[in-house]
Amino acid sequence: MSKFWSRTVQEAEPYVPGEQPTETDIIKLNTNENPYPPSPKAIQAMEDSITSDLRKYPSPTAERLKAIIAEREHVTSDQVFVGNGSDEVLAFAFQAFFEPDQTIKMPAITYSFYPVYANLYDIPFEQVPLNDDLSIQVDGLKQSVGGVIFPNPNAPTGLALSLSDVESIVQANPAQVVIVDEAYVEFGAESAVALTTQYPNLLVTKTLSKSHALAGMRIGYAIGHTGLIEGLERIKNSFNSYTMNRVSLAGAEEALADDAYYDQVLSDIVVTRDWVTERLKGLGFWVSNSKANFLFVQPVGIEADVLYNELKAQGIYIRYFNKPGLTGFVRISIGTDDEMTKLIDAIENMV
Ligand SMILES: Cc1ncc(COP(=O)(O)O)c(C=O)c1O
Incomplete structure (x- = not known):
């Protein structure tokens, strides 16, 4: 104090x-x-990136990494946002899309960073209880006032929702942003990325921390409609233009190719x-x-x-x-x- x-x-x-x-x-x-x-190729790329070029700032737009992600996710580069771990991407998204006077919804048992961001930005939130089997209560996340956030699979339960359940939540919040945090999706759940072209209110976040063994490099990204991505860029560029360092960018680019x-x-x-x-x-x-x-x-x-x-x-x-x-x-x-x-x-x- x-x-x-x-x-x-x-x-x-x-x-x-x-x-x-x-x-x-x-x-x-x-x-x-x-x-x-x-990946050994990612480690090599990171080692190779440690040169005198580190005296220079990294790319503020991370255009090469965005292009690689866009190709993998079958979207365009302007539908991709990259950040210093998905925690940072999520923090920006809370600030970009949720309002201090409009209650958002999240599961009652979920990633415990969400209430922290909500408190930091003064965003009221409702914690929707899980079902008895600990799965996310899909109907409880519909018709929010201020937006919705949940992980798929959920943490710490590891339980996943089907893509049709995720879509029903997105459809039932047409005037609010729904953030689906797919930090663990590569281990067996269905990704909602393909829905982002259809639903302008859907933002999907992912990370290279878990699936790509790069937690130490802090690389996360979001996929969404160009309007949402532009909103995230506005927050980032009002905070720190260079959130992605040169070594992380080099490692991420190679990791995603392997x-x-x-x-x-x-x-x-x-x-x-x-x-x-x-x-x-x-x-x-x-x-x-x-x-x-x-x-x-x-x-x-x-x-x-x-x-x-x-x-x-x-x-x-x-x-x-x-x-x-x-x-x-x-x-x-x-x-x-x-x-x-x-x-x-x-x-x-x-x-
Ligand atoms: C559900 C969930 N989302 C996001 C993150 C953040 O991951 P990172 O900031 O490493 O990308 C974590 C990390 O444990 C997580 O469990």
């Missing part, structure tokens, strides 16, 4: 990221990072996710039918916080959320087969 704080700072309720321990001999399954390295490498990584993670799910279910635990690179798990025979603490004591970090509605669960990111075998062995010794 300082007497110099503005009212905004005084009233901010910042997001608390998962632990980033400094020890190296741990198994880190707490922040949904990719357990595999980025489908052969990433197809293998994604399919390995999905195979691991599926066997870990079965093993945990075999212990009597409830496990979500996750379409993401993490599992939402309700342990049985051991309290969730005890499980979290005991694993941590053994150097295995998972995520426990000490929040109403979540205290019975843990979230476990999918690591390598070796890491997940050690996790299962450790859990089996506890229950």
Whole structure:
């Protein structure tokens, strides 16, 4: 606390990221990072980008990266916005499309950065309860006053909505912006990007942090109607014209060109996710039918916080959320087969 704080700072309720321990001999399954390295071609491109050219600013428009994303997503470059991680893209979108006097809707259990942005920008929000099976209540997200945001798959449950459910939410909010956060879509859910050409109120955000193992480089993007993208550019250029650094741009461009490498990584993670799910279910635990690179798990025979603490004591970090509605669960990111075998062995010794 300082007497110099503005009212905004005084009233901010910042997001608390998962632990980033400094020890190296741990198994880190707490922040949904990719357990595999980025594409060797992306690493090479980033190394090659470390030259005396770093004295110069990067491209403020990131036109090359936008063109590559546009081609992959079957849209035009002016339907693409890129940013310093999808967190930044989402923060800009809250400011660009939501209003301080119009209540937006989001699921009650979801990515906990959304209420943080809403509070920061003074945007009122309604938290729509999940269904009993923890899926998103589709009808509850319809007819909003100020807009809608939800992840697909949802975090931390990993449960995905069908494309037709997503479309029904977009259709039922024709005068509001609907943001679909697809941070984890590449692990098995259906993307809504194709709908953006049809619905001018739909913004889809994605990230290279999870699927492309580049969390450390901070690369996110949004796809939407040119009007929405222009709105995001206006916010960005009122804040920082150079959000994407030269090294990240070089890495992102190569990573997105290396489908052969990433197809293998994604399919390995999905195979691991599926066997870990079965093993945990075999212990009597409830496990979500996750379409993401993490599992939402309700342990049985051991309290969730005890499980979290005991694993941590053994150097295995998972995520426990000490929040109403979540205290019975843990979230476990999918690591390598070796890491997940050690996790299962450790859990089996506890229950
Ligand atoms: C649902 C969701 N959206 C967005 C993000 C942000 O990802 P990044 O800023 O690394 O692109 C995360 C990160 O954990 C997430 O879980």
